[in-house]
Amino acid sequence: MQINQSELKDLMAVVTLTLEPADYQEEVAKQLKQVRQKAQMPGFRPGMVPAGLVKKMYGKGILADVLNKLVGENLQKHIEENKLQVLGEPLPNDELTKNIDLDHEDTFTFAFDIAVAPEFDAKLNGKNKLPEYTIEPTEEMINKQVEAYTNRFGEYIPEDKEKGTKAEVKPCAVDAELFAKVYGAEAPKDEKAFRERIKEDIVRSLAEESKYRFGIDAKEAIMKKMEKVAFPEDFLKRWVLATNEKMTQEELDKDFPKMLDELKWQLAKDQLMKEYKIDVQKEEVEAFAKRIAKMQFMQYGLMNVEDEHLTSYAQEMLKNENQLRGIVERVVEDKLFEALKGVAKIEAKTVSQEDFDKLFK
Numbered sequence: 001m002q003i004n005q006s007e008l009k010d011l012m013a014v015v016t017l018t019l020e021p022a023d024y025q026e027e028v029a030k031q032l033k034q035v036r037q038k039a040q041m042p043g044f045r046p047g048m049v050p051a052g053l054v055k056k057m058y059g060k061g062i063l064a065d066v067l068n069k070l071v072g073e074n075l076q077k078h079i080e081e082n083k084l085q086v087l088g089e090p091l092p093n094d095e096l097t098k099n100i101d102l103d104h105e106d107t108f109t110f111a112f113d114i115a116v117a118p119e120f121d122a123k124l125n126g127k128n129k130l131p132e133y134t135i136e137p138t139e140e141m142i143n144k145q146v147e148a149y150t151n152r153f154g155e156y157i158p159e160d161k162e163k164g165t166k167a168e169v170k171p172c173a174v175d176a177e178l179f180a181k182v183y184g185a186e187a188p189k190d191e192k193a194f195r196e197r198i199k200e201d202i203v204r205s206l207a208e209e210s211k212y213r214f215g216i217d218a219k220e221a222i223m224k225k226m227e228k229v230a231f232p233e234d235f236l237k238r239w240v241l242a243t244n245e246k247m248t249q250e251e252l253d254k255d256f257p258k259m260l261d262e263l264k265w266q267l268a269k270d271q272l273m274k275e276y277k278i279d280v281q282k283e284e285v286e287a288f289a290k291r292i293a294k295m296q297f298m299q300y301g302l303m304n305v306e307d308e309h310l311t312s313y314a315q316e317m318l319k320n321e322n323q324l325r326g327i328v329e330r331v332v333e334d335k336l337f338e339a340l341k342g343v344a345k346i347e348a349k350t351v352s353q354e355d356f357d358k359l360f361k
Helices: 021-038 051-081 139-152 176-186 191-225 233-243 249-275 282-299 307-319 321-340 353-358
Strands: 002-005 012-019 108-115 129-135 155-157 168-170 345-351
Touching: 002 051, 012 051, 021 051, 051 108, 108 233, 129 191, 129 353, 139 176, 139 191, 176 191, 191 249, 191 321, 191 353, 233 249, 249 321, 282 307, 282 321, 307 321, 345 353
Parallel strands: 129 345
Antiparallel strands: 002 012, 012 108, 155 168
16 A cells, blocks of 8 residues: 655645555455355355355445545554644545546545644743632621521421411521531531631632632633644634534634634643643542532532532443543643643732622623
8 A cells, every 4th residue: 555645735735545456355355255154145055145246246335345444544544653643634635536436446546635733832931920819708708608508498488378478488597406407417516616617618619719710811821822823724614514514604604713712722731731741540530520519519508418429429420421521621621720830920819709700701
């Protein structure tokens, strides 16, 4: 088999594969023999159908399958051996690939357009400033959370049409019974300790918000370095349409800028993961899933869910392929953003919740 690649131009090249009889005849003969052994036709005993008849009936289809497999395997081998970081997938070059005549030809040439990733440097350094926010919890925030708990565990008073009253919830007392409902067996003993525990929960929650904001700012800094990096956009649009049959040109034109940004971010992440030697372990994925589960339970006021229940809930999440993929991405980005704190210039800022919220407007 002959494989040739044209010179790269504007991140594009053409890979041409030429297959001669010696490349495929042995495999075709092998598959025809296997088909003959299983073939059943009227007038012939099983396995005794004439080879010529089997070839006439199945030869063209088998040849096409063998050629397709050989082309795919060797094209991928060429990409790997030449360490080509291709974008999307190779696409057939219709101009250079003439119509294949399986009946009258025995040498076949296939040509593919490939696009490769551009060179870029997404790494940050001390010249890049990244803010890291600490959000101050206030007494008002603690009061609101206490009020939320007393309402959640309060007494439901049904509507009384005769008295003209509406259904309502009578807040419960701030006492040991409430503490136990919120925090379980290890509940605080008095109101002061209860409020302190709530403050700790708020601090943890605010730390998560701060962490989320740091990720946004870090990503923006990285993407700014990717702004002027050129990509073979025509090829990428062609590839998107080829792999998404239901997508229209109008939809593509509308969504392409976002798609391109996602591609830039993925390539930048790949480069930075190698730079900072970031990998993801199974235990980290499971721990993150448990963390999500715990946060979800907390939203319903369940602050002290047993570890075995969190583990079970997390394992169910990880059985979903889309959720698993999303969690792995979150773990990767968390580790990446943490690594950036060691290379960028971090500016610590203490702000109120109100001022922090303004950052998202």
